[in-house]
Amino acid sequence: MAGKLMHAVWYEGYGAAAALKHAEVPVPSPKKNEVLLKVEATSLNPVDWKIQKGLLRPLFPRKFPHIPATDLAGEVVEVGPGVKNFSIGDKVVALLSHFSGGGLAEFAVAQGSLAVKRPPEVSAAEGAGLPVAGLTALQALTKSAGIKLDGSGKTANILITAASGGVGHYAVQLAKLGNTHVTATCGVRNIDLVKSLGADEILDYKTPDGVALKSPSGRKYDAVIHCATGIPWSTFEPNLSERGKVIDITPGPSSIMTCALKKLTFSKKQIVPLLLIPKGENLEYLVGLVKDGKLKTVVDSKHPLDKAEDAWSKSIDGHATGKIIVEP
Structure with missing residues (x-):
């Protein structure tokens, strides 16, 4: 995927929903212990827009421009050195770091330790809602x-x-x-x-x-x-x-x-x-509950990536029922 471009949504500073911009950016490359995912669904969390508003500065984000969102489901398209649990073609649910973000894009890089396999019984939207x-x-x-x-x-x-x-x-x-x-x-x-x-x-x-x-x-x-x-x-x-x-x-x-x-x-x-300490085994447990019909993700709404600002505004509004999903 090196040298290829993808559609992404980013912001270049702290500000309101209008500050989200659509861009063509290089597809990232997985480093050691990372996997590159073709994103199938991303879910938004209030912390995403709170970071953009500057409520968590100077911790987050690490740098501008920043592609927000951390919760996604996708397919492994490239495997970095040291990754043993995943192969190309695996469907996964992953949690990205709030420092680096990357979820509002066609491709994203995830740590292998915070990605888990997603069985066919769990849809991309259901899986993407789970991490945070x-x-x-x-x-x-x-x-x-x-x-x-x-x-x-x-x-x-x-x-x-x-x-x-x-x-x-x-x-x-x-x-x-x-x-x-x-x-x-x-x-x-x-x-x-x-x-x-x-x-x-x-x-x-x-x-x-x-x-x-x-x-x-x-x-x-x-x-x-x-x-x-x-x-x-x-x-x-x-x-x-x-x-x-x-x-x-x-x-x-x-x-x-x-x-x-x-x-x-x-x-x-x-x-x-409460300060969330994410663990791969806990995410795997949640995915298993969804697979077994013991837990479900209520989807408030689905938005295409080229209308991500609509999903962003809906999250800021604060009255979503369940999870807001963005799909490339």
Whole structure:
């Protein structure tokens, strides 16, 4: 593929959705332990546009121009030195680094350690939705909340906020694989969907009980998978069990301050900021669940690569149900 050009979408600085530009750029070459993928589907995450807006500077991106997006499904077309798990023609799901990005393009280079084979039962769009959102939901439930997804743990009451969003819709399904009672918040238009994903109780976030996060059956929450924003600790605290914890997937300064304060005062109730630590075996586990029909990706919308700015704007709007997919 050396010397060939591909269609890609990039931005050359921090700014609004209009700053996305279409370009013809060289197809990248895989280095040691990397594979080159022909992209079949890419999914967007809020962190993609937050990076573009400069909210994570100076860490991300590493340099401009930057091709955003990290979650994709594709076909291996070239294998770099040292790669033993993949052959040309393999279908895979991969997670790229936020430093380098590369997902909004016809071809992308992925680390072999963060790519997993995708069986025929898992479509490209279903697979592309999984990496950041699915791994975040999995880590929040299993590592932070201590839920055993084989159902062997003791019963736990879980609250999932923004349960119809990217992380939330996976969290509901994964939580129900464990021994849990799930209360979920969402907008009225998504109540039936969230119920179909397995939620036991649903709160319309605009009603008084929804604003207060009160369980309809009076339960106290052992863990909250907090996928929304703008909810203060004072709303969570009265709804938590004695040792309840709030796992915040998008922690801001106030969340981190509250976390420190709770630790300093030896509070039994805690807020736990989540930093995703992606692992190939966890991605493989999620792909296996989709293959077995135990987990599904809800697709909000599909957009062609030449209209990627429409997908970008929809993600910024913040009301997507499930995952937004871009297809070359």
